[in-house]
Each structure stands twice: as C-alpha cells, then as structure tokens.
Amino acid sequence: MSKLSILSELWSFMRVRKKWWLLPIILFMVLFGALLVLTQNTALAPFIYALF
Secondary structure (H helix, E strand, O other), rough: OOOHHHHHHHHHHHHHHOOOOOHHHHHHHHHHHHHHHHOOOOOHHHHHHHHH
8 A cells, every 4th residue: 555545545534524623633743753753863853852
C-alpha cells in the first residue's frame, strides 16, 4: 500500500464522515514529527527543546 493511497483514503474518510476535527490533529502531529526529525542531531536542538 503506497503512502499516497493512505492519504487519499484518510481524506475520503474525513470528507464522507464529516470528521473535520481530525485535520488539525493530523497536521500538528506531522509538523511535530518533522520538527523532531530535522532537529535530531543539529546545533539547534537545545534551543528547540527549550521551547517545550
């Protein structure tokens, strides 16, 4: 199963069942995960961790 099909399936689920409240949660999780991956071994890590 490709990632694109998972995203399209999730989008169709939210559209059909009117679960729009899931969108901000999913976006926050994706952005937080990207932040963790990008700052894993950089000099910016102490500054990012200070924010939380």
